Amino acid sequence: MRVTIKDVSRIAGVSIKTVSRVLNKEKYVRDDTRAKVVAAVAELNFSPSLAARTLAGSRSFQIALIYDNHSPYYIHAIQAGVWARCREQGVRMLAQPVDIASATLAQEIGGLIDETHVDGVILSSPVTDAPEALAELERRNIRFVRISPGTNHALTSSVFMDDAQAADDMTTHLINQGHRRIGFVIGHPNHMASDERHFGYRRALDRAGIGYEPSLVRPGEFDFASGMAAAKALLSPQNKPTAIFASNDDMAAGILSYAHHIGLDVPRDLSVAGFDDTDLAQLVWPQLTTIRQPTRDLAFAATGLLFEADPVITHQRLQHELIIRASTTRVRS
Amino acid sequence: MRVTIKDVSRIAGVSIKTVSRVLNKEKYVRDDTRAKVVAAVAELNFSPSLAARTLAGSRSFQIALIYDNHSPYYIHAIQAGVWARCREQGVRMLAQPVDIASATLAQEIGGLIDETHVDGVILSSPVTDAPEALAELERRNIRFVRISPGTNHALTSSVFMDDAQAADDMTTHLINQGHRRIGFVIGHPNHMASDERHFGYRRALDRAGIGYEPSLVRPGEFDFASGMAAAKALLSPQNKPTAIFASNDDMAAGILSYAHHIGLDVPRDLSVAGFDDTDLAQLVWPQLTTIRQPTRDLAFAATGLLFEADPVITHQRLQHELIIRASTTRVRS
DNA sequence: GGCAATTAAGACACCGCTGTCATAACTAGG
DNA sequence: CCTAGTTATGACAGCGGTGTCTTAATTGCC
Numbered sequence: 001m002r003v004t005i006k007d008v009s010r011i012a013g014v015s016i017k018t019v020s021r022v023l024n025k026e027k028y029v030r031d032d033t034r035a036k037v038v039a040a041v042a043e044l045n046f047s048p049s050l051a052a053r054t055l056a057g058s059r060s061f062q063i064a065l066i067y068d069n070h071s072p073y074y075i076h077a078i079q080a081g082v083w084a085r086c087r088e089q090g091v092r093m094l095a096q097p098v099d100i101a102s103a104t105l106a107q108e109i110g111g112l113i114d115e116t117h118v119d120g121v122i123l124s125s126p127v128t129d130a131p132e133a134l135a136e137l138e139r140r141n142i143r144f145v146r147i148s149p150g151t152n153h154a155l156t157s158s159v160f161m162d163d164a165q166a167a168d169d170m171t172t173h174l175i176n177q178g179h180r181r182i183g184f185v186i187g188h189p190n191h192m193a194s195d196e197r198h199f200g201y202r203r204a205l206d207r208a209g210i211g212y213e214p215s216l217v218r219p220g221e222f223d224f225a226s227g228m229a230a231a232k233a234l235l236s237p238q239n240k241p242t243a244i245f246a247s248n249d250d251m252a253a254g255i256l257s258y259a260h261h262i263g264l265d266v267p268r269d270l271s272v273a274g275f276d277d278t279d280l281a282q283l284v285w286p287q288l289t290t291i292r293q294p295t296r297d298l299a300f301a302a303t304g305l306l307f308e309a310d311p312v313i314t315h316q317r318l319q320h321e322l323i324i325r326a327s328t329t330r331v332r333s
Numbered sequence: 334m335r336v337t338i339k340d341v342s343r344i345a346g347v348s349i350k351t352v353s354r355v356l357n358k359e360k361y362v363r364d365d366t367r368a369k370v371v372a373a374v375a376e377l378n379f380s381p382s383l384a385a386r387t388l389a390g391s392r393s394f395q396i397a398l399i400y401d402n403h404s405p406y407y408i409h410a411i412q413a414g415v416w417a418r419c420r421e422q423g424v425r426m427l428a429q430p431v432d433i434a435s436a437t438l439a440q441e442i443g444g445l446i447d448e449t450h451v452d453g454v455i456l457s458s459p460v461t462d463a464p465e466a467l468a469e470l471e472r473r474n475i476r477f478v479r480i481s482p483g484t485n486h487a488l489t490s491s492v493f494m495d496d497a498q499a500a501d502d503m504t505t506h507l508i509n510q511g512h513r514r515i516g517f518v519i520g521h522p523n524h525m526a527s528d529e530r531h532f533g534y535r536r537a538l539d540r541a542g543i544g545y546e547p548s549l550v551r552p553g554e555f556d557f558a559s560g561m562a563a564a565k566a567l568l569s570p571q572n573k574p575t576a577i578f579a580s581n582d583d584m585a586a587g588i589l590s591y592a593h594h595i596g597l598d599v600p601r602d603l604s605v606a607g608f609d610d611t612d613l614a615q616l617v618w619p620q621l622t623t624i625r626q627p628t629r630d631l632a633f634a635a636t637g638l639l640f641e642a643d644p645v646i647t648h649q650r651l652q653h654e655l656i657i658r659a660s661t662t663r664v665r666s
Numbered sequence: 667g668g669c670a671a672t673t674a675a676g677a678c679a680c681c682g683c684t685g686t687c688a689t690a691a692c693t694a695g696g
Numbered sequence: 697c698c699t700a701g702t703t704a705t706g707a708c709a710g711c712g713g714t715g716t717c718t719t720a721a722t723t724g725c726c
Contacts, residue, residue, distance in 0.1 A: 002447070004712055015676045020714060028674050045440075047447035051393065052712035054384035055681045072409035072612065083430060092449070095428045097416060107378075114335070114380035116425070224616050253616045260618045279405065283557050283586045284617055285593045337682055348706045353684060361704050385682035388711045 012040035060117040064094040067124040073278035081299025106132040120306040126190045145302045150192015157305045159316040163193045166291045166320040167200025178331035179243040183234040187247035188222040197247045227254020242331045243271035249281045271328035286326035294318045345373035393450040397427040400457040406611035414632025439465040453639040459523045478635045483525015490638045492649040496526045499624045499653040500533025508541045511664035512576040516567040520580035521555040560587020575664045576604035582614045604661035619659035627651045
């Protein structure tokens, strides 16, 4: 049979309510009483039933992480960050993949909340900007924090980095290395960060007095294949970029692959830069110059905001970092 | 206020027990009664409280996926497979990372089960072979299925692939391409699959009448860095392998990187093969010849076994596939 | 030492469902 | 038409905790 709070109370010689107080770290328990309870809990190896606590109380000790992102690296880092913070709080994490294009998105999220009574929700991009999802969460009046939202910043607490500034930094770095014809691959249109990065690229060019040339800019989807395709278009004879800056590492890897394929030497013939600093950046050759996005830390911080006692809306910006590796170099004169 | 089964029963004009019957697809409900209930559920957009169902009933509609694996690709695929199967069953998945080296492993798993009352557990390698974890699950008499266990096969249902045969296939492929000096990088010692793959490599050599040369075999840890380190050791002048077979793709990527670093052309000067066919295999250049491990399908199948009504111990072998890409070629004469 | 304020502990209802048991409504066979 | 068996539905307790309220014990202060 399952060990219950009753067993603990019997062993400790107190009422179940007192055990409950100790479990929940409430005050008004004498130290010696607390000690007896703690001892009984240890002796019986008691873990309280989440189901019962949820049903009787006003908390469920669970939060949900909702995501729709097909980059394993990104998701892995996000999960790790959320999980680590949950662990500190003694709260369970429910990982919930969704499809933001699905017609039943709101229903799924609503059902999740009703079924599980989660205490809060973490939204990762691009679910952060799915109106149906946001509306559903608002309607249920549940606390949620967004990681790198692109829109509607006043709505909730959020954590993010400055994507525009990061892209600006990278572009400026390339310019400082003498590059003037810098290709750019835009990210997935669903992600607001894509716009920001695009904007940062353009701003840096502007400031340097370099004209923005549409033929040097290509759409992408954040995946390897679209990186390859973009490279193919950008590396045509009339374009002749000396560097290509991709909006994420996967696409940069695609560019590398295509460049090798047509016999270019990176970085001698072409500099390639990525964005995100996922593990992949170091698993390709040459290793990618990229922007370190503090993904795990963003997730960790976001989860911390969710647990904040005072639910005031807070925005936390985490610092990115320009990581210079072997895939970029000074332009040949 | 929350919508409860009472609200549904009132709208439908039946008792709460009847609503419960419909929810649980029990028999002994007339079709017209069922229709009334279904309509009321839809009208109120009712989702039953998991906490209440868990507490009152004998099921929790949740299972746990326990893993300790630092390959994002692998975990991503495993999660996706488990999740897809859970979704079909209307069951929630609790993802639980653990540290199999931790002294509190058993306690953590025990606590998880006591707290959440999960209906079953999926174990992914290498937790599949952590004795404390297995003992704890046995002690709690909970159903669990293992994905690619290395030991103790009679203990539980499991799904797996034939790692030895796969490594044999790959080695044989290299031999057929004329390679005789084939280096091998062993996987992480915690993983039983490492032994199997190592064994398969050796068996293929044997069959071809090629001697097993310890200097051509190096330990690894399943990560990029250990692949690089192994390459450094293997590519010494006295060794001169014409091919290196790594026990996973991450290490193969490390080998590629080191080979490029010292100016080797892959596959002209050196063939490199991986194992797993993670996304990474196509994100490096040249793309890796590797073994496709049906990771997602393994997870999907394992979860299916967990839901099997009749809990008979079943072992399901899924087929691997030799994927030939650009990183290997005929040996130069 | 007496009284109010504070601290400490327990009694008990109840959270929203399911399991068990009782009972009502049908169906079939003689 | 009656009885037994089957099908359909409901009443009610109880799962294991927490919230609220009550009461007892202790403390502080004049």
